[in-house]
Amino acid sequence: MSQTETTATLKLKDDSQEPSLDQTVERIIRSQKNLLIGSSKSDRVALGPDPEGFKILPKNTRKRFEEGGVDISKGYPYRPEQDKIPIYLDEALAIRNDDYPYIERGKNADPEKKALLDAATEVIDLTKHIGTEIVGLQLAELNEKQKDELALLIAERGVVFFRKQKLSPKQQLELGEYYGRVEEHPQQIQVPGFPGITTIWADYYKKLLNSNITFKNLSYGGWDAQRHFSFQTFHTDLVHEKQPAGITHLHLDEIPDVGGDTAWSSGYAAYDKLSEEFKKFLDDKKAVFVSAHKYLDRNDPFAGPKRIERVHPLVRTHPATGWKSLFVNRAMTTRILGVSPVESDIILNYLFDVYEKNADIQVRFKWGPSEPGYGVSALWDNRISQHTIIYDHEGTVPRHGTRVTSLAELPYFDPESPSQREALGLPLDE
Ligand SMILES: O=C(O)CCC(=O)C(=O)O
Numbered sequence: 490m491s492q493t494e495t496t497a498t499l500k501l502k503d504d505s506q507e508p509s510l511d512q513t514v515e516r517i518i519r520s521q522k523n524l525l526i527g528s529s530k531s532d533r534v535a536l537g538p539d540p541e542g543f544k545i546l547p548k549n550t551r552k553r554f555e556e557g558g559v560d561i562s563k564g565y566p567y568r569p570e571q572d573k574i575p576i577y578l579d580e581a582l583a584i585r586n587d588d589y590p591y592i593e594r595g596k597n598a599d600p601e602k603k604a605l606l607d608a609a610t611e612v613i614d615l616t617k618h619i620g621t622e623i624v625g626l627q628l629a630e631l632n633e634k635q636k637d638e639l640a641l642l643i644a645e646r647g648v649v650f651f652r653k654q655k656l657s658p659k660q661q662l663e664l665g666e667y668y669g670r671v672e673e674h675p676q677q678i679q680v681p682g683f684p685g686i687t688t689i690w691a692d693y694y695k696k697l698l699n700s701n702i703t704f705k706n707l708s709y710g711g712w713d714a715q716r717h718f719s720f721q722t723f724h725t726d727l728v729h730e731k732q733p734a735g736i737t738h739l740h741l742d743e744i745p746d747v748g749g750d751t752a753w754s755s756g757y758a759a760y761d762k763l764s765e766e767f768k769k770f771l772d773d774k775k776a777v778f779v780s781a782h783k784y785l786d787r788n789d790p791f792a793g794p795k796r797i798e799r800v801h802p803l804v805r806t807h808p809a810t811g812w813k814s815l816f817v818n819r820a821m822t823t824r825i826l827g828v829s830p831v832e833s834d835i836i837l838n839y840l841f842d843v844y845e846k847n848a849d850i851q852v853r854f855k856w857g858p859s860e861p862g863y864g865v866s867a868l869w870d871n872r873i874s875q876h877t878i879i880y881d882h883e884g885t886v887p888r889h890g891t892r893v894t895s896l897a898e899l900p901y902f903d904p905e906s907p908s909q910r911e912a913l914g915l916p917l918d919e
């Protein structure tokens with residue numbers, strides 16, 4: 490056979506485009522993704538901007554988007570295309586797997602936070618341990634010094650609220666970028682043209698789930714019944730990231746008159762609920778944290794769905810305050826390393842309860858009443874708190890928000906760091 494004949498034969502093979510076995514298997518896996526990953530009803534595919542969602546977009550939100558230059562002419566919300574949604578664990582793990590140089594803005598802020606607090610007309614601590622409302626300031630107008638001081642205040646108080654805000658999605662994103670690398674979510678519904686801004690819109694999901702429209706792979710915090718994950722239980726955002734979430738900023742631009750509050754619980758105070766002996770036991774422990782979404786193992790795709798697993802310290806030090814905080818949540822912390830599975834379950838359940846059942850370390854925020862033309866912002870620190878929507882409105886009335894999450898440092902535990910009560914000179918529980 491001459492050289493030309495060989496090339497011709499090979500070419501013929503290429504041109505026939507007969508898929509290899511691997512390619513066939515891959516095609517089956519992709520087409521049967523929902524079956525293999527076990528997507529729930531809320532885990533559906535959706536492609537691009539949704540003309541149906543646009544029809545129920547609240548007036549206040551539409552006005553904010555139009556004034557803020559968001560192009561919703563093709564529909565709303567934007568639903569990431571199927572080919573952007575990772576199927577395999579290694580694909581999901583490859584997202585943001587680099588070491589990104591995080592700058593802690595709160596670290597060098599004036600501890601008295603004068604530039605921020607003196608400019609406010611009122612500063613209201615909503616409870617002793619967590620939650621502060623700032624009155625009379627616009628987030629969009631803060632200078633760098635004030636933003637740094639705000640980062641410190643959020644780190645100290647867990648969550649900070651601003652009512653009556655004029656804030657475009659772009660301004661919200663810019664503030665998030667100042668606080669860290671903004672997470673771009675490959676699954677969640679988004680603001681068109683702004684992959685860093687996700688949409689929080691329960692009534693839309695409710696409508697979607699009740700409709701006969703077949704969307705696939707669009708996800709809204711679904712978990713299996715076992716661990717009950719959804720936005721409706723206490724949780725922390727994005728703990729499965731290598732450098733998990735620092736500040737999340739949720740801006741509600743459509744607020745129900747009644748219902749749909751949000752609650753936060755303090756991780757510093759949860760830690761300080763523990764006895765000194767138990768703190769010592771927990772201090773250098775590490776735990777496994779899992780992702781909300783499930784994926785397939787490329788080497789064993791038919792072995793069932795798997796979640797991303799990351800190991801983080803169970804007690805972590807906040808880089809701005811230097812205080813220790815209990816870093817667990819029922820939805821995503823699955824086991825403590827170095828103890829038996831039975832021990833791990835018992836300890837974790839107790840720690841979840843400490844966070845969830847002590848009302849004295851929590852704040853419940855009523856976003857309303859809504860004021861046409863304005864929105865309300867909550868900025869919380871996921872490193873030192875948990876939060877949950879209080880879903881009493883059951884998605885039956887309009888409630889719409891945009892959310893930007895800034896990722897933070899690689900979590901660490903500094904054995905020299907004090908607890909909050911120690912740092913503030915308060916008596917410690919024994
Ligand atoms: O809608 C809410 O109140 C909170 C939703 C939530 O968990 C989040 O934005 O991370």
Ligand SMILES: [Fe+2]
Nearest residue numbers: 720724725726
């Ligand atoms: Fe959340």
